[in-house]
Amino acid sequence: MKHLLSILDIGSGCEAESIIKKAIALKKNPLSKRSALSGKTVGIIMEKPSTRTTVSFAVAAHQLGALPLILSADGMQRKRGETIEDTARTLSRYLDAVAFRTFSHGDLETFARYSSMSVINALTDTEHPCQALGDLMTIAERKKTFAQVRKTKIVFVGDGNNVLISWLYLAALTGLNFVHAAPKGYSAPPDVRRKTAAIAAKTGARISYTDSPLAAAKDAGVIYTDVWTSMGDEAEAVARKKAFAPYQVNSRLIKSAARDVVVMHCLPARRGQEITGEVIDGKHSIVFDQAENRLHIQKTVLLEVLATQK
Template structure:
């Protein structure tokens, strides 16, 4: 796979994936695969020596925190973990002030927070790259790793049909946008009342007109038919705990189980951004079965984020 950047990514903010062209994403995937191979061979890389990444977490995390910290260290740089309790933001300091101060100390900021507007304000006032580690509306770094995993498993992105089953949440949003950019078909199947945001569907459809991707939002589980990739996520995300009982009822017919995956192609792959609740959104027979690539997918977060950091900072 050969690809070149359509523009320089140095200094870019990464908020939604819409910052990238198809060529940019293919370039990042190529770089991630190269970095993964070099890591497995034990090669030491120091492209980010002397660089520091600030990691701001308003939400707890396993994969996002560890992959970004380890990724910076593997590239010769440093990562600094900052919880909401560690910052004056928690005591009322304006986001604009925090952004300007951190811009004096570090080379980039990754933030995992709730409101997408908070991320946008941080990016507006920072003079260094700001990376979305997850907001209520988008999860772009996860989808970079997801597309890398599809490339590894299927050899290409175009020509595949991804079916996401579950809540029309940040994962559904970023999968629609990422698929639309790279020309991969994507269907989101969800209960009525839990669809992706209309404005994000429209943004993805605009991108799909350029790439040729077929996008669909559906309530019909038979749309799983012919899927190359089946993807799901938890039914109640962080911040939605009070809705858990209601959501269990609303989503009970949307569990990914043997009957559902039986409608996909025999060589389908199963994906989940984790953490997973076995026997809720997915059965153990599927997530622990031979078609599941969830731990390969989780591992690819490390290398996809290394490729992104290198492109933004090196």
């Protein structure tokens, strides 16, 4: 795997499980790979705001022995009109890998096509693969085995956004029981649902959709939520707040779930909107374990993509 642009770049559920198992092992023994990328340089380009992704990629590269180089989008010539193709060709002469956060997934794909270095999707409008991998790692840590993960009902309550799309692909690949609850008109795009269904038909994954959050939450082992308005959708914020109000993850929703349910949020959270402070700070929340695991999964992703380089 030279690039990780989409969850679909991971060839199989077994490969996805392998990445997650390696990340769990690396978390337990972080010094085992402390010089694995010695002499390498990893660029981190953020064209959208970022806290966790920037810091976790920089620390991941450093802890593997590489030099992390954070590149401000405002300080790059792309802002003044340099093409993405020329940017990719040039940076490939200096860097071994780039974690790239941008708006258009098409731009990311073009950047990778013209790169000789490895390219990792650090979020686009279409997908956020490192987030989904880190999330599944967090669940797998608690469940101990993937057999137990597959027995767990995982419910995503909220917008059909980039995180949800990566989760749908990952759930389908790994044979999970995954439910998306959202208002009508806010589910995943039809082409994503078709791809997901085709993969699920081969792996035995159970993927379903509903507009009832309470029905979705019944007996759930995991309840996941995200912001109602993603970066770039701010003009729709008022309409979205109204549409998603019944989908708040609060104590009432948690009572419908399994007794040992865990609550996840990829952060940043809008407390009082998609999730209450009581829940995100409560006994069911594993939100900050989830945030930590971005570091460990991204260390593993860096090792995987850079292993393809001679």
